[in-house]
Amino acid sequence: MKTVAVIGALDTKSDEFLYLKTRIEREGIKTLVVDTGILGSPGFSPDISAAAVAREAGENLEQMRREHSRQKSNDTMLKGAALTVRRLHEEGKIDGVITMGGGRGTIVGGEVMRNLPVGFPKVMVSTQATNGYAQHMFEGINDTFVINSLVDISGLNDILKMVMNKAAVTIAGMVKMEQAPLEKTRPxxxxxxxxxxxxxxxxxxxxxxxxxxxxxxxxxxxxxxxxxxxxxxxxxxxxxxxxxxxxxxxxxxxxxxxxxxxxxxxxxxxxxxxxxxxxxxxxIDFAPPESVPEKYLDRRFIMHVTSLKVVRxxxxxxxxxxxxxxxxxxxxxxxxxxxxxxxxxxxxxxxxxxxxxxxxxxxxxxxxxxxxxxxxxxxxxxxxxxxxxxxxxxxxxxxxxxxx
Amino acid sequence: MKTVAVIGALDTKSDEFLYLKTRIEREGIKTLVVDTGILGSPGFSPDISAAAVAREAGENLEQMRREHSRQKSNDTMLKGAALTVRRLHEEGKIDGVITMGGGRGTIVGGEVMRNLPVGFPKVMVSTQATNGYAQHMFEGINDTFVINSLVDISGLNDILKMVMNKAAVTIAGMVKMEQAPLEKTRPxxxxxxxxxxxxxxxxxxxxxxxxxxxxxxxxxxxxxxxxxxxxxxxxxxxxxxxxxxxxxxxxxxxxxxxxxxxxxxxxxxxxxxxxxxxxxxxxIDFAPPESVPEKYLDRRFIMHVTSLKVVRxxxxxxxxxxxxxxxxxxxxxxxxxxxxxxxxxxxxxxxxxxxxxxxxxxxxxxxxxxxxxxxxxxxxxxxxxxxxxxxxxxxxxxxxxxxx
CATH class of the missing domain: 3.40.50.12030 (Uncharacterised protein family UPF0261, NC domain)
Incomplete structure (x- = not known):
């Protein structure tokens, strides 16, 4: 049976992740849940605990909690989650991955996706998707399917369930797909x-x-x-x-x-x-046109559409x-x-x-x-x-x- | 049988769209292809022609072609595609929609998605996804699944085929899904x-x-x-x-x-x-901090993380x-x-x-x-x-x- 890694903060979002996990399993797929929660105990037992994720990054979760360093905890879980999922992939233990989260969960999800190869099935549910100023979070995620959760991942409601249903059939469909092996027929x-x-x-x-x-x-x-x-x-x-x-x-x-x-x-x-x-x-392309630095102001330039100024x-x-x-x-x-x-x-x-x-x-x-x-x-x-x-x-x- | 509307420029990307259409049909789904190409004849026969799309926006394609107004043609096809797909949805003729494209195709896709209700299955394949400065194209697309095509939609190759395979099973999975009817159990x-x-x-x-x-x-x-x-x-x-x-x-x-x-x-x-x-x-939130206008510079402020300056x-x-x-x-x-x-x-x-x-x-x-x-x-x-x-x-x- 195919296995999908499900990555997220089980301390604050366990109801939502339990729903997602169950929904994926209903598609005939096994799940492997990885907890990235820093603050508290998971609402249900993950397959890989937050402590194990921290350990993967060389840190001790209990000690980090005592230190109250939010920055360090965030960095550790980010790194730990990416390393964990990468390892699971390399060991052949997973066939796809799905992440779900808000601000922090999206940053973690991005790092997980960035560290997985092109072609590997990847789905991200994010409150930040299509949010202009949050876009840096998604850079380099390659062929990850991204969907906006519409509502915050904060309570089980019809809308979030609908989005999770879509995400579940999407990751399930991709891992079950009879992917023509990418045998190279031509250079x-x-x-x-x-x-x-x-x-x-x-x-x-x-x-x-x-x-x-x-x-x-x-x-x-x-x-x-x-x-x-x-x-x-x-x-x-x-x-x-x-x-x-x-x-x-x-x-x-x-x-x-x-x-x-x-x-x-x-x-x-x-x-x-x-x-x-x-x-x-x-x-040299500048967008918006106002962003052209002073040193280039006397250069020859072309306006390419209204939002792009091209300097020689x-x-x-x-x-x-x-x-x-x-x-x-x-x-x-x-x-x-x-x-x-x-x-x-x-x-x-x-x-x-x-x-x-x-x-x-x-x-x-x-x-x-x-x-x-x-x-x-x-x-x-x-x-x-x-x-x-x-x-x-x-x-x-x-x-x-x-x-x- | 369920039907998916497939939207794109068949003049320049017909090989790619033919592959996508065929791949979706292999999932047991009917397709309804809508051509948004302005420049030339479609490489295969769409179900709804570019001329019909222009007509939906109140314009005549042949006349637009003679006028050589790229701006007008773009605006017309944008509007026409959104109106066409919206109508197909309202008439109950489609169960989902997929768009694929580069710069122009993404703008058209965004307009199509924006005009469809939340919950309706929507997939977009775009060369611009996760591209920071192109993010405005995606605003308001709601619960659209977005995937980066990795390569340009310019020739059939293994990578693009892989992405299209994923997109095909995704839209097919979503339209086939036994979506629990969103009957309201609670206000x-x-x-x-x-x-x-x-x-x-x-x-x-x-x-x-x-x-x-x-x-x-x-x-x-x-x-x-x-x-x-x-x-x-x-x-x-x-x-x-x-x-x-x-x-x-x-x-x-x-x-x-x-x-x-x-x-x-x-x-x-x-x-x-x-x-x-x-x-x-x-x-009032400002990001980046340098963007705070002069008139607020003497205000009380808080730095919320490094990239956000909050003014009273x-x-x-x-x-x-x-x-x-x-x-x-x-x-x-x-x-x-x-x-x-x-x-x-x-x-x-x-x-x-x-x-x-x-x-x-x-x-x-x-x-x-x-x-x-x-x-x-x-x-x-x-x-x-x-x-x-x-x-x-x-x-x-x-x-x-x-x-x-």
Whole structure:
């Protein structure tokens, strides 16, 4: 029989969790209840106690209670819950996980989800879902199904029962699903895309699909790149056509869409073949427009819809970014190549368009040339990133590195 | 057989939607596909065409295409999709709905979900889920199950198929579920709560549950109150113990947690009995702390965790808020009463605590007294909101108005 881990605070929400547990079991699924309550005794016996969760994080629950440090207790249960569920998954003891909670329960749930692989069935019931200012709680939870509980997890009532019923059939359906084993029939190429590099990415994608590759396109909005790197590290990906590395820029220059320090490191560490294009590195995105720092106020800019102000990167910034890219690629354990379109890095940066700045682009190229390991070649093409000829070249490079 | 409406852009994403449709049908569910594509012809025949969707919004698709107004086309399909799905639901032609998309598809999906009642099975697959800066797209989608597609909806690959498989079993499970008909066994009382009014709300809740009522607690963080008002209007609620009206304040004074102009109007319009307490109206919440406007910088404040700065409301602001509350309550078609705790409106506003300001509280009271309809009584209690005696009084008032 399949087993679902049920994670939450049994001290304050035991009636609700008992209902959820019973409802899941009615679907013919076993449950394994993990208590993350700090304040008091659980209303019913969990399979893994709060004390055991604290122990998993190297702490003693009774002692923490005596210390009255709310921050430490919260951090401990967060860490302990994530480690516990991760271990249960690795030991093959669970087939899915569900969390339910308010502010604190959502933070714990997020940490649990973040530490589980893509593909593993995950459901979160949260009072904070779709709550704009609470959104940071959900970042990185991958393919978790999230539902707002509508009412607080505070008393059994028809509405909460209705939501829990849905959550129960959802997690049950997912763990029972005849999931076609993700046997790889074709090599998988991860690709990174923004609107301003879409013609290139789509053209490369068509060519690679025709050549027998499976392509996975990630949106280079910060979230997509984070997900791509994570999936590369989880072994889902066989090679990259990383055409839109713009997600590196915000970490150095500000703005939105940063994919974190792990960006452009997964392929290097995993030793998979990488074809890298500095796509869209002519831009820094700011939203809202008022958030543009003073130092960029005299820059060329484009208003992209009303809520996004796009600023042109400078010669010195591009030099800095080229060096940073080279440093990351130099860690590559596998084959890596760079493809550089000499006539512009995005739809904005094209002869006759406002961001066209050959000097800035060349600064990026020179920094790559100066800093890249000798065995990482830079192929230069006298075309724009979105030209068909460039797509031909990139598709060809992918096929070449994937064979060699 | 149950039917699920499948909503999306068949011009650019027809392979993906065909897969999703087929996968849902494999679960023994009928599908009804609604095309929202603007640009081109659908890759397979939908049940309701894009032209019909545009017509539902009073527009002509062919003419819009000739006009090349992207904004108008987007607005039309948004409106048309929401109206179409709403109508299909009202005609009893569908038992659930699923949407899938990127930026535009998520906006359309959000509008579809917002216009469907709580309880109706709703699933959204979105590239924007858990993306902090895209969160406004999801506001008000109620009990929609949301999952991030991980990869762009751009080509059929293992990852997207895996996500679609999960979405298919989820919507199928929900529409097939033997949902206990939500027959009302006890009268339902909606309650509003913040941390600083929790002792009062919990105590009233206990008393009401013991007296045979069902209580639904909503978190007064802007989202909860919006949901509460919507559920009142949908006929889910029989009476209110609206103990935390703090969600009215941001609309007038700034800060976070505004529940919109509908707050404190549902009960009035629906004519259900209302017991209203101006709970937590001593505060204005700002996050991040830097967002506090200049005019409040010399106010008393509290740092609530590191990311939230809480500012005390003034005499004149409270007078304004009292008048506003009275104006809303004066629209009541049913029985309404106000209960006022004379010794403080929240845990912050208590003798000996930094926000205690009897003058400001009295200004609120006076404004209520001066502006409320004569037949809406104000019961004054010489206690703090979180005193047991006040909870006794409020619980008594709820029972009284529910009987009369």
């Amino acid at each position: 998988r190429i991860a690709m990174s895309m923004l609107g301003i590099t879409t013609p290139c990415v789509s053209a490369v994608q068509r060519r690679l699909e025709q050549a027998g590759f499976e392509t996975l396109v990630f949106h280079s909005n910060g979230l997509g790149g984070t997900c791509m790197e994570k999936m590369i590290r989880q072994g889902w990906i066989d090679g990259t056509a990383d055409i839109t590395t713009a997600e590196l820029t915000p970490g150095e220059l500000g703005g939105i869409g940063y994919a974190g320090p792990e960006r452009l490191t997964g392929g290097a560490d995993m030793g998979i073949p990488q074809v890298v294009v500095p796509g869209a590195m002519d831009i 990167t400078s010669v010195s910034e591009n030099r800095h970014m080229g060096k940073l890219m080279a440093g990351k690629l130099n860690q590559s354990k596998g084959k890596a190549v760079v493809a550089f379109p000499l006539r512009g890095l995005s739809a904005n940066d094209c002869e006759g368009t406002p961001f066209y700045d050959r000097e800035a682009d060349m600064a990026l190229l020179e920094a790559l040339e100066e800093n890249l390991r000798n065995d990482i070649p830079i192929y230069k093409y006298d075309c724009h990133i979105n030209d068909e000829a460039f797509a031909d070249a990139v598709a060809g490079l992918v096929q070449k590195v994937m064979i060699s | 339902r009382i909606a309650m509003s709560m913040l941390g600083i009014t929790t002792p009062c709300v919990s105590a009233v809740q206990r008393r009401l549950e013991q007296a045979g009522f069902e209580t639904l607690v909503f978190h007064s963080n802007g989202l909860g109150g919006t949901c509460m008002e919507k559920m009142i209007r949908q006929g889910w609620i029989d009476g209110t113990a609206d103990i935390t009206t703090a969600e009215l304040t941001p609309g007038e004074l700034g800060g976070i947690g505004y529940a919109g102009p509908e707050r404190l109007t549902g009960g009035a319009d629906m004519g259900i009995p209302q017991v209203v307490v101006p709970g937590a109206m001593d505060i 409301t003034s005499v004149s602001e409270n007078r304004h808020m009292g008048k506003l509350m009275a104006g809303k309550l004066n629209q009541s078609k049913g029985k309404a009463v106000v209960a006022f705790p004379l010794r403080g409106l929240s845990a912050n506003d208590c003798e000996g605590t930094p926000f205690y300001d009897r003058e400001a509280d009295m200004a609120l009271l006076e404004a209520l007294e001066e502006n409320l309809r004569n037949d809406i009584p104000i019961y004054k209690y010489d206690c703090h909101i979180n005193d047991e005696a006040f909870a006794d009084a409020v619980a008594g008032l709820v029972q009284k108005v529910m009987i009369s």
